[in-house]
Amino acid sequence: xxxxxxxxxxxxxxxxxxxxxxxxxxxxxxxxxxxxxxxxxxxxxxxxxxxxxxxxxxxxxxxxxxxxxxxxxxxxxxxxxxxxxxxxxxxxxxxxxxxxxxxxxxxxxxxxx
Amino acid sequence: xxxxxxxxxxxxxxxxxxxxxxxxxxxxxxxxxxxxxxxxxxxxxxxxxxxxxxxxxxxxxxxxxxxxxxxxxxxxxxxxxxxxxxxxxxxxxxxxxxxxxxxxxxxxxxxxxx
Numbered sequence: 001x002x003x004x005x006x007x008x009x010x011x012x013x014x015x016x017x018x019x020x021x022x023x024x025x026x027x028x029x030x031x032x033x034x035x036x037x038x039x040x041x042x043x044x045x046x047x048x049x050x051x052x053x054x055x056x057x058x059x060x061x062x063x064x065x066x067x068x069x070x071x072x073x074x075x076x077x078x079x080x081x082x083x084x085x086x087x088x089x090x091x092x093x094x095x096x097x098x099x100x101x102x103x104x105x106x107x108x109x110x111x112x113x
Numbered sequence: 114x115x116x117x118x119x120x121x122x123x124x125x126x127x128x129x130x131x132x133x134x135x136x137x138x139x140x141x142x143x144x145x146x147x148x149x150x151x152x153x154x155x156x157x158x159x160x161x162x163x164x165x166x167x168x169x170x171x172x173x174x175x176x177x178x179x180x181x182x183x184x185x186x187x188x189x190x191x192x193x194x195x196x197x198x199x200x201x202x203x204x205x206x207x208x209x210x211x212x213x214x215x216x217x218x219x220x221x222x223x224x225x226x227x
Contacts (some may be wrong), residue, residue, distance in 0.1 A: 004155075035215065037218075043220070044117075044218050044219060044220045044221070045156070045204065045206075045218035046218075047215040047216075047217075050215060091155050091156075093155075100146075100158045100161060100169060101146070101148075101156075101158065101206075101216060102158070103155030103156050103157075104155050105153070105154055105155050106153075106154070106155050
């Protein structure tokens with residue numbers, strides 16, 4: 001069984017600033033993956049970044065990076081140089097087994113011009 | 114690559130009616146997933162296909178729900194005798210293979226029960 005907890009229902013950031021979204025998870029899988037997905041209003045879910053649990057190095061994708069703390073089961077997302085287009089719901093997720101993805105409840109990110 | 118396509122985008126129906134949704138995955142993807150998302154929540158897993166085989170079903174999938182993927186390509190999700198609580202966004206996703214491959218999501222079908 002897997003659970004994902006996002007404790008920040010809403011966050012805001014000034015344009016060009018940096019923001020960190022928190023996520024903790026629990027899983028019984030020994031081999032699993034972690035993802036951050038972005039869902040803009042009325043638009044489809046898009047993968048932002050992914051992390052293989054067996055890799056110690058934190059994943060980065062341009063302005064997006066993660067802080068993966070395996071022992072603490074923590075997987076936070078850092079967005080640098082925030083842009084207006086970053087405004088969206090962000091979902092932390094984990095997968096294992098048949099690749100069923102378990103999502104958190106999401107964090108709504110507002111970017112202030 | 115045209116992405117995952119879902120039809121219809123919106124469905125409004127009266128309680129008690131049957132509805133069917135369709136999902137066309139990315140053509141080379143052998144795995145297909147259905148999720149349900151209610152307002153303010155993350156998507157919840159419903160069921161999963163590998164090719165034409167339905168390999169896992171959530172306990173959320175009551176006997177009023179049935180999903181098929183007859184030829185391992187498109188999939189349908191049918192809800193019989195709809196109830197108010199079925200109102201949600203139904204998302205379809207597909208992926209190419211092992212767990213490290215990301216799922217690609219469609220735009221979803223929004224179901225509203227009157």
